[in-house]
Amino acid sequence: MQQKLVEGAEPKRRRGHLRVAAILQTAGDLFAEQGFDAVTMTSIAARSGAAIGSLYRFFPTKEALADAVLRRFGERIGEELAALAQDAEHLPLENFADAFVDHALAWAPDRAAALVLIEARHIGGAERERLRATLRQRMAEAILRINPRLAPELVAAKARVLQQLFKLVAAHAGEGEAAVRELRALVRCFLREQVANA
Amino acid sequence: MQQKLVEGAEPKRRRGHLRVAAILQTAGDLFAEQGFDAVTMTSIAARSGAAIGSLYRFFPTKEALADAVLRRFGERIGEELAALAQDAEHLPLENFADAFVDHALAWAPDRAAALVLIEARHIGGAERERLRATLRQRMAEAILRINPRLAPELVAAKARVLQQLFKLVAAHAGEGEAAVRELRALVRCFLREQVANA
Amino acid sequence: MQQKLVEGAEPKRRRGHLRVAAILQTAGDLFAEQGFDAVTMTSIAARSGAAIGSLYRFFPTKEALADAVLRRFGERIGEELAALAQDAEHLPLENFADAFVDHALAWAPDRAAALVLIEARHIGGAERERLRATLRQRMAEAILRINPRLAPELVAAKARVLQQLFKLVAAHAGEGEAAVRELRALVRCFLREQVANA
Amino acid sequence: MQQKLVEGAEPKRRRGHLRVAAILQTAGDLFAEQGFDAVTMTSIAARSGAAIGSLYRFFPTKEALADAVLRRFGERIGEELAALAQDAEHLPLENFADAFVDHALAWAPDRAAALVLIEARHIGGAERERLRATLRQRMAEAILRINPRLAPELVAAKARVLQQLFKLVAAHAGEGEAAVRELRALVRCFLREQVANA
DNA sequence: CATGAATGAGTATTCATTCAT
């Protein structure tokens, strides 16, 4: 009804950039702790040390903020997984499986916020789909590097499973040695039998 | 609607049971569709044909209602999984793996509500923990039936993985033939190498 | 996004009717005093003795409430003016002019709220247009009764002027004898020269 | 408003004047378009090309700005009406009536902003009263020129009516030939019977 | 002086829960 003059603009000064980063971090933490709906914009503002008005200068709605959190997560994990996919070529299968598990465990804390937001029905499906597509793409790359002769539709199906395995491993973060050993074995089993020797 | 048949208690009690069941079912459906926070007590009442006041007679708070939904889910899947665990003794490993996958896929719709509620941080951790414990217990039984010589702590670790595999499979519901084949292979792989031959 | 169950429903009990009437009256007064935007739903609730939630049971938005105020005004003044238009037949021209002025002066306080709301850009044009059309219709009836031979397009143009004269007179409420005499003369002048002898 | 007008002040002062004029014009337009409350200081700044901070240098509050808009309108229409009042002496009654209607129609767009602000209860009654007094004064002058023998209190009452007639005519801007003819007749009727031959 | 980022009180609206009928 009225032009949203600068709303949602990129911050122009360093202080703005720092503030945006702080807000995103805080928001991610809170979303992970309490879920999308339970988190109030006021609480995000308070915990990130910003005024409520400042929050809205950078993110015009709560959903836009959640979108941004998700996007930032997508960018960061996208890069990480690209590097991981690279490893699929150099590393022996066993070592790659271990690297895969290590990555998943390391990312577990950050995943929490992303999971909450992906599950939340409020978040624009666009951002969600983009993230999903990115992850699946990375998984497909890894699989193709391990076994380049696989048919495309098989790659797709296996990429989905591998992606779920990433989630599965992350869900075990902080469970102790025995659990990690089981996970390593499971991933190796999958990579050996369903990818390498498919 | 009917007031005093013969002596009151019995028919009333039955009516009450039916009403409670209807409410639980409706609530579960709505939670699955829209998430815990998005569902209003009013909408649950309306869709289940109860008055809002009646809702509060049976469940003193929204969280209590969610707890009850979760508990009912736990009871039902607990029984199902007990039966599944039984099969572990009679069936050859491959067939058990298939049965496991079939069960997980069949339960997928009902899982939706449970997942939403487990994720929701409002739900009393008690109910959540009880559900988790039940499921893990059933998984442990199945594993022990496949390989009774496993050490208890190993059984526990593997039960957790198996439980996550149940979730992983359920997450693939409606994904098509190729996906299901991958899942069957994955579960077989796990059962053969990490349970039977551990 | 979710069914608005009973929201905005007609009240079913007497208490509800009284409450609705009180709210409409209060809202009209406040709108007249302070203008649409300056009035808060909270202040309407407080002054009418209702809880804010009760306000929203009957009127789902602030605009809906304003619409209702406008509609009630339209209904009441519509009836009044219909009676006035009747008089155009029985009364001599001079007396009708006086009656016209008297009516306008009597309605002045109620007009304030209506004017504010008609001016407010938020109010649904539908309600506004309906009110305008009603008033113009009554004016046209009066004019036709005074001079039935007038061509339709002339009637329309003169009805608009007469309607504005109604407003003009109302704007003079509380101005004293001299002013009223001037107004009576003006209206007579208009009716005699531009309606009766046109 | 002027601080120390010795050196360097001139070009700055001129720039300031231009800027102030631009702001007043923009503010007037926006108030007319959207109403007092709906217009934001930010939007006025943006549309007038000024920084929000500059806006507040010239006008300490939103109401002060509205006051200034109203004052400027008063000054301009005051001059116009003074010229119109002059005509009352030279022109025959009929021609003066036509000039009156023409002026009112020509001023209609500018009136919009003034009307909005006069209606808005935020505006200091002082400015409002001053404007009203100016207009009534001009109308009284015109009336006295037409009929110098009228008693002062009659002049006052008739001036009020004439002022309302100005508003009434302005409200008909853009209504077509037939309407304008009616208005001319109405004004002539008033001037002839209630002023010239009173 | 000019700028526009930051502030936070204030607003419409929702919904879990209570309680009079």
Added chain:
DNA sequence: TATGAATGAATACTCATTCAT
């Protein structure tokens, strides 16, 4: 006992105003 009208605390979002740069 059943009902659903009433309650009001809580929440997302806006915008006049200030002040550090």
